[in-house]
Amino acid sequence: MSGLDSAGAPIRIGNCSGFYGDRLSAMREMLEGGPLDVLTGDYLAELTMLILGRDQLKDPALGYARTFVRQIEDCLGLALERGVKLVSNAGGLNPAGLAAKLHEVASAQGLSPAIAHVDGDDVRSLELEGALTANAYLGGFGIAAALRAGADIVVTGRVTDASLVVGPAVAHFGWDPTSYDALAGAVVAGHVLECGAQATGGNFSGFLALPDPARPLGFPIAEVHGDGSSVITKHDGTGGMVTVDTVTAQLMYEVQSTRYLGPDVTTHLDTIRLADEGPDRVRVSGVCGSAPPERLKVCVNELGGHRNSVELVLTGPEIEAKAAWVRAQLEPRLTASSVTWALGPVPPPDSDTEEGASTLLRCTVQDASPEAVGRAFSSAAVELALASYPGFTMTAPPGSGTPYAVYRAEYVDRSAVAHTVHHADGRIEVVP
Amino acid sequence: MRAALGTFVHARSGDKGGDANLGLWVAHDGSTAYDARVAWLLGLVTPDFVRTLLPETAALPIEVFALPNLGGVNVVIHDLLGRGVAASTRFDPQAKGLGEWARSRLVEIPEELL
Numbered sequence: 001m002s003g004l005d006s007a008g009a010p011i012r013i014g015n016c017s018g019f020y021g022d023r024l025s026a027m028r029e030m031l032e033g034g035p036l037d038v039l040t041g042d043y044l045a046e047l048t049m050l051i052l053g054r055d056q057l058k059d060p061a062l063g064y065a066r067t068f069v070r071q072i073e074d075c076l077g078l079a080l081e082r083g084v085k086l087v088s089n090a091g092g093l094n095p096a097g098l099a100a101k102l103h104e105v106a107s108a109q110g111l112s113p114a115i116a117h118v119d120g121d122d123v124r125s126l127e128l129e130g131a132l133t134a135n136a137y138l139g140g141f142g143i144a145a146a147l148r149a150g151a152d153i154v155v156t157g158r159v160t161d162a163s164l165v166v167g168p169a170v171a172h173f174g175w176d177p178t179s180y181d182a183l184a185g186a187v188v189a190g191h192v193l194e195c196g197a198q199a200t201g202g203n204f205s206g207f208l209a210l211p212d213p214a215r216p217l218g219f220p221i222a223e224v225h226g227d228g229s230s231v232i233t234k235h236d237g238t239g240g241m242v243t244v245d246t247v248t249a250q251l252m253y254e255v256q257s258t259r260y261l262g263p264d265v266t267t268h269l270d271t272i273r274l275a276d277e278g279p280d281r282v283r284v285s286g287v288c289g290s291a292p293p294e295r296l297k298v299c300v301n302e303l304g305g306h307r308n309s310v311e312l313v314l315t316g317p318e319i320e321a322k323a324a325w326v327r328a329q330l331e332p333r334l335t336a337s338s339v340t341w342a343l344g345p346v347p348p349p350d351s352d353t354e355e356g357a358s359t360l361l362r363c364t365v366q367d368a369s370p371e372a373v374g375r376a377f378s379s380a381a382v383e384l385a386l387a388s389y390p391g392f393t394m395t396a397p398p399g400s401g402t403p404y405a406v407y408r409a410e411y412v413d414r415s416a417v418a419h420t421v422h423h424a425d426g427r428i429e430v431v432p
Numbered sequence: 433m434r435a436a437l438g439t440f441v442h443a444r445s446g447d448k449g450g451d452a453n454l455g456l457w458v459a460h461d462g463s464t465a466y467d468a469r470v471a472w473l474l475g476l477v478t479p480d481f482v483r484t485l486l487p488e489t490a491a492l493p494i495e496v497f498a499l500p501n502l503g504g505v506n507v508v509i510h511d512l513l514g515r516g517v518a519a520s521t522r523f524d525p526q527a528k529g530l531g532e533w534a535r536s537r538l539v540e541i542p543e544e545l546l
Contacts, residue, residue, distance in 0.1 A: 001511060013524070046449070077504075098473060116537055198444075203444065203528070203531060204444075205438065205442045205443050205444070205531065243460070244460045245442055245457075245460050246461055247501050248455075248503070248504070249442060249444045249453055249455070250444070251502060252444050252453075252455020252456075252457065252499075252502070252504065252506055253444050253453070253455065253457075254446050254447055254453055255504075255506055256448060256451070256453065256508050257457075257495070257497050257506070257508070258497045258498075258499060258506075268498070269499060269500055269506075270498075270499055270500075271501065272501055272502065273501060274502070276460075307521075309521075324446050334476065340521045342521070342523065362523075364521040366521075407449050407450065408449065
C-alpha cells in the first residue's frame with residue numbers, strides 16, 4: 001500500500017469502451033499496446049438500460065452487453081497472461097447472467113479466471129412509478145472488495161462510470177470511505193476515461209491539430225497515484241492526442257454544476273488543476289472532495305410511447321406553400337396524439353445544384369399505441385406520392401415505428417439498496 | 433470586431449435527460465493573451481448572452497457555472513431536449529452539435545484578444 005501521496009508507483013488504468021457499440025477491437029488494442037494494471041469499459045448509458053431490458057424480455061438469460069462477451073472470447077487468454085484485471089459495467093441488468101456466460105466462455109478455452117460480479121443496483125422492486133428499469137448508481141467500493149479478494153474479472157450493473165476507475169484505485173491504495181480528496185481525484189480520472197476516445201481527440205473542436213488523422217484514435221489511460229492525482233495518457237503509437245484541451249473537453253462534458261455528485265464523494269470541479277507534462281501526458285491534481293449526498297441517484301426509464309417520422313424533400317420555388325399543402329393533406333389523416341413538423345432552411349433562389357435548391361420537411365408522430373404511428377402514419381404519407389406538391393419525394397419510406405423511453409432521475413435512501421459483491425469463491429459480501 | 437466565438441474558444445456539448453450541457457473554454461494555443469481571453473469569456477457568458485447567441489434557447493431556464501481553473505464555463509440549458517434523448521423530436525436530440533453551432537456564431541471580440 002502506497003498511502004496518500006503522489007510518490008511511488010501509480011496504478012495504470014485503461015479504458016476500452018465509452019458506450020455499448022464502441023470499437024470492438026479496442027480491448028485487444030489496449031492489452032497489446034503497452035503495460036496496464038487494469039482495463040475498464042463503460043457500456044451503459046441511460047437509454048442502454050432500456051435496450052438491455054428489451055433483450056431480457058425476450059430471453060431472461062440476457063440483459064447484459066453482448067459485445068463484452070465477444071471481446072472476452074477474443075482477449076481472455078491475453079489479459080490473464082499479461083496480468084491485466086478487467087473491470088466493466090457490462091453486466092447491465094443481469095451481472096449474474098454475464099458472470100455465468102463468462103464462465104462458459106473461459107471453460108471452453110480451458111481457462112479458469114476468478115470472476116466476481118457486483119449487483120444490488122436494480123431497484124425495480126421499489127416499484128417507482130412507471131419504471132421499466134430502475135437502477136441506483138453505485139460507487140466503487142464493491143469493485144474494490146472484489147479485486148482485493150483476487151478477482152481477475154469484475155462485472156457490475158449500474159455503477160457510476162467513474163466507479164470503474166475509483167474501485168481499482170481504492171483496492172490498490174487502500175483508501176477508506178472518507179479519503180474524500182483522493183476519491184475525488186480518482187473520480188476526475190474516471191470521468192476523463194469514461195467516454196473512451198473523447199479524451200484523446202474524438203468529438204474535439206480542436207480536431208485540426210490532431211496528428212495523422214487517418215490513424216484510429218487511441219483509448220485513454222490514467223496513471224493514478226496514492227493521493228488521487230493522476231496523469232492522463234495513451235499508449236505510444238496510437239492515434240489522436242492527449243492535451244490540456246482534450247482533457248478539459250471531457251471534464252466539461254455531462255456535468256451540471258461545479259459540484260459533481262457521486263455515491264462515494266462530491267467532487268469539486270472548480271479545484272481541478274491540469275498541467276501539460278510532455279507529449280500526450282496531462283497531469284490532474286489539486287482535486288478536493290467532500291462527503292457524498294445522503295441519497296443515491298436512480299436512473300429510471302419508463303415507456304414513453306411509440307414514435308415514427310418521415311422526411312419529405314421539397315425542391316425549388318414556393319417551398320413554404322408546398323410545405324403548407326402537404327401538411328394540410330396529411331394532418332387530417334393522422335391519429336397520433338402528438339404531431340410535430342419541422343421545416344429546414346428555405347434554400348436560396350437560383351441554386352446550381354438540385355440539393356442546394358432543396359430542403360427537408362420532417363414530420364414526427366408520437367402516441368401511446370403502436371398502431372397510431374405504424375401503418376396509419378406510413379400509409380397516409382406514402383399515399384400522397386402522386387397526389388401532392390410538385391417534386392414529392394421522401395428520403396426513405398417511413399418504417400413501422402419504434403417504442404421510446406423517457407428517462408428520469410429519482411433519489412432513494414442508501415438503506416434501500418444492497419450493494420452486493422459476489423466473490424469468485426462464491427462468498428457474498430454486502431458493501432456499506 | 434465581429435468574429436466567430438470559436439476563433440479561440442473550444443466547446444463540447446451533450447445531453448443529460450431533457451437538459452443540454454455546453455462547455456466553453458479558451459484554447460491553449462500558445463497565445464500570450466490566454467489570461468485576458470479567459471477573463472473576457474468568464475465575463476461574457478451569462479444566461480442572457482446564451483439566449484442571444486443561441487436564439488432557440490431564448491425561452492429556456494439557463495444556468496452558467498464559472499470554472500476559472502479550466503479557463504471556461506459550464507452552461508446548462510434546461511428543457512432544450514424535451515423529455516430526453518429517446519423522446520425528443522429535436523433535430524439534434526442529444527445536443528452533440530450544439531457546441532459547434534455556438535462556436536460558429538459571430539460575437540464582438542476585443543481586437544487585442546485576437
